[in-house]
Amino acid sequence: MPGAIAIDASRSTKARPTGTEHYALRLIQSLIKANDARRQPFRLALYFRDEPPADLFERSRHVNMFVLKSPRLWTHLRWAAALWKTRPALSFVPAHSLPFFFPGKAVVTVHDLGYKHFPAAHPLLQRLYLDITTRYSQARAALVLADSRATAADLGHYYSTPAGKIRTVYPGVDALDATSAAAAIDSVRAKYGLPQRYFLFIGTLQPRKNIKRLIQAFRRWREDHDGALVLAGAKGWLFDEAWLEGADNVHVTGYIDEADKGGLLAGAMALVFPSLHEGFGFPVIEAMHCGCPVIASKSSSLRELVADAGLLVDPLDIADIAAAMGRCSDDGGLRADLIARGFKRAGRFSWSAAAAEVLAAFDEAIIGANSSR
Numbered sequence: 001m002p003g004a005i006a007i008d009a010s011r012s013t014k015a016r017p018t019g020t021e022h023y024a025l026r027l028i029q030s031l032i033k034a035n036d037a038r039r040q041p042f043r044l045a046l047y048f049r050d051e052p053p054a055d056l057f058e059r060s061r062h063v064n065m066f067v068l069k070s071p072r073l074w075t076h077l078r079w080a081a082a083l084w085k086t087r088p089a090l091s092f093v094p095a096h097s098l099p100f101f102f103p104g105k106a107v108v109t110v111h112d113l114g115y116k117h118f119p120a121a122h123p124l125l126q127r128l129y130l131d132i133t134t135r136y137s138q139a140r141a142a143l144v145l146a147d148s149r150a151t152a153a154d155l156g157h158y159y160s161t162p163a164g165k166i167r168t169v170y171p172g173v174d175a176l177d178a179t180s181a182a183a184a185i186d187s188v189r190a191k192y193g194l195p196q197r198y199f200l201f202i203g204t205l206q207p208r209k210n211i212k213r214l215i216q217a218f219r220r221w222r223e224d225h226d227g228a229l230v231l232a233g234a235k236g237w238l239f240d241e242a243w244l245e246g247a248d249n250v251h252v253t254g255y256i257d258e259a260d261k262g263g264l265l266a267g268a269m270a271l272v273f274p275s276l277h278e279g280f281g282f283p284v285i286e287a288m289h290c291g292c293p294v295i296a297s298k299s300s301s302l303r304e305l306v307a308d309a310g311l312l313v314d315p316l317d318i319a320d321i322a323a324a325m326g327r328c329s330d331d332g333g334l335r336a337d338l339i340a341r342g343f344k345r346a347g348r349f350s351w352s353a354a355a356a357e358v359l360a361a362f363d364e365a366i367i368g369a370n371s372s373r
Contacts, residue, residue: 003089005042005362006082007031009065010049010074011095013056016255018204019282020111023147023171024095025056030172030355032060042089042362047082049074076100089366090142092358097133098140107358107365108137109145109169112279112300113154114208121208121276123237135159142365145169145358147280148301167361172351173285178343181262181290188263192253197227199325200268200292202261202283203275205252206236210274210297210315212243217274217321219247225329229272232256232264265290270328270335274315278302284310285349288342293335295324309345310338 011017012025028046035041041062048067057063070078080099083091091098091106098108115122115130122130138144138161145167146152152168155161189196199218203209211231218229228249233256244250256264265271271287273296281302284294294310296302303312311324327334 003042003366004045004086006045006047006086006088006091008075008079008091008093008096009046009052010079013048013050013052019280020095022282023109023111026172026174026351027094027354027358029057030351031358032058032063034352034355034359035062036060038359042359045086045088047079090362092362093137098137100136105142105365106140107143107145107361108141109147110134110138110151110155110279111147112151112277113158114277114279116154116158117277117300118208121206121238141165143167143361145361147171149304150301151279167357169354169357169361170349171280171282172354173282173289173346173349175346175350176262176265176286176289178266178289178291181266184260184263185267188260189267191260192230192251192256192264194230194251194267195228195249196267197329198230198251198268199227199270199272199328200230200232200264200287201272202232202256202264202286203273204233204236205231205239207238208276209236210276212240213315213318213321214272214274215243215247215250217272217318217325218250220318220322221325221329222249225326227269227329230264230268232261261286262290265292268292270295270311270325272321272325273297273302274313274321275300275302276315281305285346288346291339291343293328293338294342295321295328307345309341 009028011021012028014021044063046065051067068078076099080102083102087103093108098106115127119127138159143165149168152166155166205211228251230251232253265287270293273284275297277300279301284296284306287294294306296306296310297315298312299315313320313324
């Protein structure tokens, strides 16, 4: 019988999840379902820092849940102590760092190495912690899951991670219903006080997301067009109010309710996502699900995610970004083509597929690549 898998589920209970926390939640939910369907299911032990809501995960006779209270150093002390006590066949961390000292084999997900590409966009202590824990985790793990080929390449470049221990597993993307999203356009516009014509950015407002150049490109587009720019997301570290100076018709919504995302995307002329670096850009695939054209950077993972289903731009070239915005606002035929391509492309990213690949990685890490499933 397959052994026990200890999973760090501490990031899955956040009320306002970031991308990695959303990844942890949705992947664990899908792992439970996929594991139940196996001929020989694993025993999954989910470990939490806080009591999870009763309906957060489906009940399964193959899943046990444990809440480990600890005010600090939960991963390296509290969870590590539980691993020493239970000694599972494998430990899995989907959205954080492996403990510094624990027994047995492990699999870890590395989402991106943006702090290596743009160190100034991270506080010093955060950058040092990310570097130390990622360097250790990729070395300690039996297998490393990378969100994209770009992240896999970064692991090899910055940490000399052997290609043979990296598995590229694309996260799933929640399939926002295009019909429901379209039906919500008017109510979402009213809720946030938005005009009929707008471009949309979704994400934390911080330097790595290239917000300053996005606003400058929008100002250039506004010289010949009418419309707004909606920045949907919380202000992050190093957000500069000066970015907004002299920019008319820019709406900063703050953190948006998950239920409003589909309506915001469906009502936009395009999602403009000129991020300087992404391990995996969830908003671009979510936009495709909603029939929203995508303008994205040709850098990091975004090129491989978008492929020919969006307009790829140089994130450092304000004129290039503005020109793509003009094409989306002015060319109805292009918009229709991008929407059709986007619907087709978005279908390639599912949580069920991701869960199946992660379970295969568990098998490989425990008993080798030739295990029967």
